[in-house]
Amino acid sequence: MVGNIVQAELEMVKALLSGDRRVVVLTGAGVSAESGVPTFRGRDGLWKHYRAEDLARPDAFAAHPELVWEFYNWRRRLVADCRPNPAHRALAAMERQIRNFLLITQNVDGLHVRAGSRKMVEMHGSLWQVRCTVCTHAREDFSELPELPDCPVCGHLLRPGVVWFGEPLTPGVLKLAIEQIGKADVFLSVGTSNMVQPAASFYQLAKDHGAVTVEINAEPTPNTGFMDFALHGPAGEILPELAA
Ligand code: BV8
Ligand code: ZN
Numbered sequence: 001m002v003g004n005i006v007q008a009e010l011e012m013v014k015a016l017l018s019g020d021r022r023v024v025v026l027t028g029a030g031v032s033a034e035s036g037v038p039t040f041r042g043r044d045g046l047w048k049h050y051r052a053e054d055l056a057r058p059d060a061f062a063a064h065p066e067l068v069w070e071f072y073n074w075r076r077r078l079v080a081d082c083r084p085n086p087a088h089r090a091l092a093a094m095e096r097q098i099r100n101f102l103l104i105t106q107n108v109d110g111l112h113v114r115a116g117s118r119k120m121v122e123m124h125g126s127l128w129q130v131r132c133t134v135c136t137h138a139r140e141d142f143s144e145l146p147e148l149p150d151c152p153v154c155g156h157l158l159r160p161g162v163v164w165f166g167e168p169l170t171p172g173v174l175k176l177a178i179e180q181i182g183k184a185d186v187f188l189s190v191g192t193s194n195m196v197q198p199a200a201s202f203y204q205l206a207k208d209h210g211a212v213t214v215e216i217n218a219e220p221t222p223n224t225g226f227m228d229f230a231l232h233g234p235a236g237e238i239l240p241e242l243a244a
Contacts, residue, residue, distance in 0.1 A: 002241055003233035013214050013229050014242050021185040022100040024211075025091060026202055029107060030191025030218055034085040034236040037078070037109050041193050056164050065157060069148040072160045076127050076145070079109045087191070088115030090239035095119050097243065102180045106192060106199050108162050123173050123199065129161025174198065181205045188214045191235045194221040203227065 002010065017023060029039035040052045054060060061068040092115045095101045103120035105112055108127045112120055130149060131138035134156040141149075149158045163169055181187060187206030194200040203213050203223050215227040216238050224230045231238050 002231075002237045005231050005233055005238065009229060009231060010238070010241050013231065014244075016186045016212055016214075017094065017098060017242055020099060022180075022183055023094070023098050023102075023186045023188070024181050024184040024206065025094070025101075025103045025188040025190060026192065026199060027091070027103065027105045027107060027112070027190045028192025028194075028199070030193075031087045031091075031105075031235050032082070032085070032107055032109050032111050033191065033218075034087060034234060035082040035109075035111055037082050037111070039193075041195065053165055056162070057166055058164050059166075061159060061164070065148055065159075069160075072127060072162075073145055075109075079111070079127060080142070082109070082111065084111045084115035085236045087235035087239045088112055088117070090243035091190075092116035093243040094239075104177050104180075104199075104202070106196065121173055121176060123163070123169055123177060125160070125162035125170075127160065127162065130158045131161045133157045133159050169198065177202065178205060181211075182209050184209065184211045186214065187211045188216060189221075189223065189227070190216040190239065192217065192221070194223045 033039050055068050055071045088111050091103055095117055101119055103112060103117050104123055105120060106124050108124050110126055110128050128140050128142055129138060130141050132151040132154060135151060135154040137151050137153040138161060151158055181202050182205055184206050187203060189203055203226065206213055213227045214229040215224055216231045216235055218234060219232060
């Protein structure tokens with residue numbers, strides 16, 4: 001029993017994750033909450049009196065590059081001290097147990113990789129990526145970067161290697177997500193408020209294809225009513241029950 005979730009529901013969802021079914025999992029910030037990473041829209045907010053949506057934007061970076069970089073450097077330092085939690089580890093275990101498995105994460109904290117997930121896509125990029133605002137220079141960089149770094153190739157400003165609001169997703173990433181979700185037998189949405197597009201509409205792609213849809217979240221979201229199962233509680237407690 002997890003919280004007030006009916007054991008029978010847990011067992012039914014667990015049974016779906018066996019055999020040769022194609023499973024796609026979408027995760028959001030709620031999966032990292034138990035690692036101490038602040039969510040976007042939760043009570044703890046993300047940073048002082050700013051909303052992430054006001055800083056995670058190209059126009060904010062163009063107007064105040066140092067301020068936006070401070071926001072990302074602060075998050076890099078915060079996340080560097082966080083550890084994957086049982087939710088991340090359960091998803092890495094699922095990947096080993098289920099032959100046809102793909103994890104699509106909205107998160108940029110890199111905790112799924114650190115937990116051992118490999119069959120995955122970071123659809124919004126990563127805090128640990130930096131790329132040039134002008135040339136094609138891009139790199140993974142785990143070092144302390146207190147100042148906004150310059151490009152070692154062309155000297156222009158670097159930027160965080162994430163997808164900002166108002167920016168398109170990397171075409172290949174979106175194509176892979178749509179392809180794989182369109183073939184899924186089971187679609188799990190875990191730890192996301194389903195407020196950000198296109199991720200918030202992925203469940204519909206799965207449903208249209210006849211997949212069974214499952215929401216695992218601390219609280220209901222706008223998609224809850226459309227899902228076949230809704231398991232509300234901490235991902236760090238529910239996912240290990242499904243991966244056991
Ligand atoms: C796009 C990287 C099109 C940055 C992120 C005007 C112009 C253009 C586009 C738009 C527009 N108006 C709206 C849009 C679409 C826009 C959008 O959706 N806006 C929203 C705010 C309305 N989307 C975009 O702009 C996307 N691009 O549409 O491109 C296009 C095409 C061509 C040309 C130009 C444009 C790009 C969106 C990507 C934005 N970048 N991140 C950064 O991180 O700094 S999104 C950001 O939000 C994070 O990645 C985060 O993951 C994501 C979603 O949030 P959640 O993960 O759901 O987190 P949240 O806090 O909301 O919820 C957490 C949940 O967990 C809660 O429900 C909570 O209850 C639960 N929870 C908490 N603890 C637990 C738990 N659950 C389980 N266990 C727990 N312990
Ligand atoms: Zn450059």
